[in-house]
Amino acid sequence: MSQLFKRLSSTINIKPLPSKTHLHRVLPDSSFPAGYALTGLHAGVKKKSGVLDLAIIISTSKHPTSAAACFTRNAFKAAPVVVSDEILSRNGGRARGLVVNSGCANAVTGRQGLEDAWAMVNETDKLLPHSTSSQSHNTLVMSTGVIGQRLPIQSIIKGIQSQASADSTLASDFAAWERAAKAFMTTDTFPKLRSRSFEIRGTKYRIAGMDKGAGMIHPNMGPASTLHATLLGCILTDAAISPPSLQNALTYAMDRSFNCISVDGEMSTNDTVLVLANGAAAPDQVEIDEVTDKEGFEIFKRELTAFAAELAQLVVRDGEGATKFVTVNVKGAPTYEDAHRIASRISTSALVKTALYGEDANWGRVLSATGSVPLSGLDPQKVSVSFLPSDGSAALPVLVNGEPENVDEGRAKEILSLEDFGICVELGAGMEEATYWTCDFSYEYVRINGDYRS
Amino acid sequence: MSQLFKRLSSTINIKPLPSKTHLHRVLPDSSFPAGYALTGLHAGVKKKSGVLDLAIIISTSKHPTSAAACFTRNAFKAAPVVVSDEILSRNGGRARGLVVNSGCANAVTGRQGLEDAWAMVNETDKLLPHSTSSQSHNTLVMSTGVIGQRLPIQSIIKGIQSQASADSTLASDFAAWERAAKAFMTTDTFPKLRSRSFEIRGTKYRIAGMDKGAGMIHPNMGPASTLHATLLGCILTDAAISPPSLQNALTYAMDRSFNCISVDGEMSTNDTVLVLANGAAAPDQVEIDEVTDKEGFEIFKRELTAFAAELAQLVVRDGEGATKFVTVNVKGAPTYEDAHRIASRISTSALVKTALYGEDANWGRVLSATGSVPLSGLDPQKVSVSFLPSDGSAALPVLVNGEPENVDEGRAKEILSLEDFGICVELGAGMEEATYWTCDFSYEYVRINGDYRS
The missing domain is CATH 3.10.20.340 (ArgJ beta chain, C-terminal domain)
Incomplete structure (x- = not known):
């Protein structure tokens, strides 16, 4: 610049940021829903060695697993949003796996981006129990990070393949849940992992989940919509609920949780919150459905909403640069x-x-x-x-x-x-x-x- | 706060702000429209002694002076917006005076705020030439600064009264225009004053004006509307144009100038841009009107739009903290x-x-x-x-x-x-x-x- 500069006052009073690390919770293994195996690992999307950037979550339940999601309404849907949306509608709301990477959003990456997202799905499908050689896909995919850059897909595939070997770190204890939550993080300062339990007619169910912010946060998500953002959330429960009722409960919860937070007013190309319900708490029970079991559905919807609000508020508390x-x-x-x-x-x-x-x-x-x-x-x-x-x-x-x-x-x-x-x-x-x-x-x-x- | 803190990295790279002072222009006396007397003075709205905070602008033309304005669409109109709007509609688009204070927006100040705005109008009316004892008001009023605080009205009245005495600093040279422009400023780093000339069928007209930002800038202004913001602009010309045509030209210009800028996405309670046209360049000419003189009107509208865009861009260049x-x-x-x-x-x-x-x-x-x-x-x-x-x-x-x-x-x-x-x-x-x-x-x-x- 060919201009005169004046120095900014050196007396800027920079307030120390409150530490957010006290919001990280160590939770008992018993607080997590049954029938899930998880892990987080370093696949090499992020440059810094050892930093977790790939999460894998699979349902091991024998009960069919329902899945529902709300996606961003941004016109430029990232490849993982397009792919997950397509899988959910093809499968009528069933999916048993989830693969998530941080560090790169795989957004605005053209045809190659779609191929990369499908490759992540295909590879993770192979880890699912009771996997058959049928053509149907049972894994959903999420990505978060920089827009407009390609995924290092070979490194990611290798990372997924490592979980098919004897060295697999897929597990169900707190450490496994924490690894997965850490692999979601971008500018987040702590892994956002919470759990909760509730009862319906004497049966105890558990719900747990993780999410990440921390910028480009002003979601506006709806079921199978046309938008996108950098808020990712994943909620897992061992209750059994039919796919349409799960979607309705999630949509209701979203409007009273994630769609009521703002860090910077930005709606991203990747925003996704999804929920899996695998019925592992009581494998013999029939699925809750809002038509046939209004009472059970209302309890589930209320609990899901309260849990989603808790996860959503964590994102605001850890908003980029937030002190309030x-x-x-x-x-x-x-x-x-x-x-x-x-x-x-x-x-x-x-x-x-x-x-x-x-x-x-x-x-x-x-x-x-x-x-x-x-x-x-x-x-x-x-x-x-x-x-x-x-x-x-x-x-x-x-x-x-x-x-x-x-x-x-x-x-x-x-x-x-x-x-x-x-x-x-x-x-x-x-x-x-x-x-x-x-x-x-x-x-x-x-x-x-x-x-x-x- | 009962929490642990970690110090923010002390290596924050604070880029020096480019100086904006080179955007301040010294303009020849001859570049300003005829028939206006102006000044700026320290009335005591701002605490710091000697800082200009009150501008007075009066038309001295024998020709009737047309006035038009676009006000903020904010639901909480500041008192000066309500009062100016009312005067303009009572007078059918005629006004010969303008009084402006910076340092206090006189917004959300209840009934007292309205009384204070009317008191400013009444006192400035007495300075107008050919003033009669009739009840009609011929002065418009604008305020900018903090919301929710009362004006120090006695100090302002004394400031206005000082211009009725032999010590009056009302004048028509560059220094007077500059004083007025300086009295508009809040967080602005330079007075925004520009002039321009144009011809219609061989007659030369001049247009000059001033405006101020520098925060709460994302105006959305329309004629006699219901909003408000902290952008103030005042455009003065010695052309003669009928009140309805002046309003139409301003509304057109606004949509292509002030309504196309943003500093911080905020629409204020006080945003006002007004224009006076006093016909002093050619006192014997009839007023331009878009019905009877389409050619003259189109030239005027084009010139007003270009000038408004120039003034609007100055606000962005001096946006709070702007380096780009x-x-x-x-x-x-x-x-x-x-x-x-x-x-x-x-x-x-x-x-x-x-x-x-x-x-x-x-x-x-x-x-x-x-x-x-x-x-x-x-x-x-x-x-x-x-x-x-x-x-x-x-x-x-x-x-x-x-x-x-x-x-x-x-x-x-x-x-x-x-x-x-x-x-x-x-x-x-x-x-x-x-x-x-x-x-x-x-x-x-x-x-x-x-x-x-x-």
């Missing part, structure tokens, strides 16, 4: 969609997010973001805004019925210096509400994304 | 609205903008942003992306008909290290195109907005 975890609650909207749209807008506002980073109770930015969403019939004199501390102390109203409060700035600073807090916007225009989870926008976000590829 | 000026061109869309929506999405993507800051040719992010906008009938195999250098050298295709090129990374780095360059996306889905101007997302943006109020 902020719950945005929009109430009093005419419809859920209106509330969701406004909560989304607040959660993605660069000005709101930099103010959160600066611990500045700049509620004017919250209001400005709210008002930028067209909503007919909104009366500014009925709108209220408050900050909600997470420590159980009293909420702080900053705007009440359109009139600014005389805010105690010391108290505001106290709330905003917490790692967790909430923002509540009451629109006074209806009865519906929506909740979004977001994080702040920091120097570290710029650093991570200013030079991601190098 | 990037022209985003989306071609081959079914409609102009589709092209505009996609160009806007690319221009506001945090991942695209941090990559621009990092001079990283991460075109996958451009494509991902493109694909996140729903567009029926888009065929990924017809989409192409290229980077366009501003130095006249060859464009660099990175994606051609859906297939990634084997990109020369050295050449890509060369283009992205320029301060000015372009991104072109060809959709292959129609004949329409749109252009957007945006900047990058830097550490400095986070610094400025992480603690704006202190």
Whole structure:
């Protein structure tokens, strides 16, 4: 550049990032669903030796395994999204294997990218128990990482083949689940692995799963749709549920979990959340179906939704450069969609997010973001805004019925210096509400994304 | 916070910001339109002594002065927006004065805010020549700065009154125009003042104006609408044009200038661009009107659009923390609205903008942003992306008909290290195109907005 430069002030106050490692959980082996074998290994997609970049998950259950997925709605679907979508619809919602690589998204890679994704599927199919020589594919595939670069497919194939040998590390203990979760990671700072159990009519089921962020996170996923993003999630349960009911439960859960988070407002080409249900907890039971077993289905749907929300929130807590975890609650909207749209807008506002980073109770930015969403019939004199501390102390109203409060700035600073807090916007225009989870926008976000590829 | 911290790497490579001061222009007195007196002064809205924070602009022309404006579409209109809108409609598009303060937006200030805005209007009305004691108001008002705080109205009134005395600094030379432009500034690093001349049938007219950014910039303005933002612009000409034609010309120009820029994707509560046309260049001429003088109107509209684009681009060049000026061109869309929506999405993507800051040719992010906008009938195999250098050298295709090129990374780095360059996306889905101007997302943006109020 042929221009004069002035040095940026060297006194930039860079706030230390809170460590996220305490969010990594060691879980008892018994907390995981039965009938799954997993591993994570270094196949060589990532340059650094030893870093896990390939996860393999297979259902070993004798019961048929149902599979459902929600994919990104981005117009440029990555190859693994296209392939997984096709397999799911060919198989009528059945699949028993999953292969995942991190480090390269296999997105916008043309015909070669599709061939590579199919090669991963074919090779993993061979690891499945009761494998036959039929032409049908039973493995789904996910990829995350840089867009527009080809996979090192030979290294990946070798990695998959290594699991067919005596050296296979496929196992069912915590260490195996953790390896798989680690192989999902890109800029994540800890492996996101959780488990949960629930009962339906006295039978105990388990659900466990893993996901990864940490940037390009503002998913908008639906069943077999036309979008894409860099959020990957995988949920595994030993309950038995019919494929259509599993898909309906997942779609419901997505709208109340992964579709309510934002790190940076970006919807990726690869976003996929999938769920497998292998019936291994009680192999002789018939599958839950929402038509024939409404009660069982409702319990399953509720548990899946709560678990998906837990996994989704982990992504926000580990958002690129995040130092805050902020719950945005929009109430009093005419419809859920209106509330969701406004909560989304607040959660993605660069000005709101930099103010959160600066611990500045700049509620004017919250209001400005709210008002930028067209909503007919909104009366500014009925709108209220408050900050909600997470420590159980009293909420702080900053705007009440359109009139600014005389805010105690010391108290505001106290709330905003917490790692967790909430923002509540009451629109006074209806009865519906929506909740979004977001994080702040920091120097570290710029650093991570200013030079991601190098 | 009760948590462990790890220090952020101290090796963050903070790129020096390019100085913007070379964009400040000293203009000849003769380049400004006739019949305007202006000044800028320190009224005390901003704490720092001597910093200009109040601009006063009055038309001294004997010809009636037409006025037109486009206001933000934010639901929470600031008081000055409500008041100016009301005056313009009461007066049928006539106004001769303008008072502007920076440092406080007078937004979300309830009933008191409206009273304060009216008080500014009343006091400035007294400065207008040929002022009568009639009840009608002839002054428009704009404010920019922090939301939710009251104006120090007594200080502002005293500032306006000072211009009624012998000490008045109202004048017509460059220094007076510059003072006014400086009083518009908030986080702007230079006063944005430009002028231009044009001819209609042998008569020479002048047009001059000023505007300010530099954050909360993603305007969406229309005539007498329901929104708001922190972009203020004021365009003054000595041409004579009827009020409805002036409004139509401004609305047309806005859609091709201020409504095509983004600094941070934020639409504010105060965004206003207004234009005054006082006929002082040729006081005896009749006003241009699009019905009776199509030729004159078309020339005026074209000149106003070009001038508005020049002013709008200055805001992007001085965007908060900006080190790049990037022209985003989306071609081959079914409609102009589709092209505009996609160009806007690319221009506001945090991942695209941090990559621009990092001079990283991460075109996958451009494509991902493109694909996140729903567009029926888009065929990924017809989409192409290229980077366009501003130095006249060859464009660099990175994606051609859906297939990634084997990109020369050295050449890509060369283009992205320029301060000015372009991104072109060809959709292959129609004949329409749109252009957007945006900047990058830097550490400095986070610094400025992480603690704006202190």
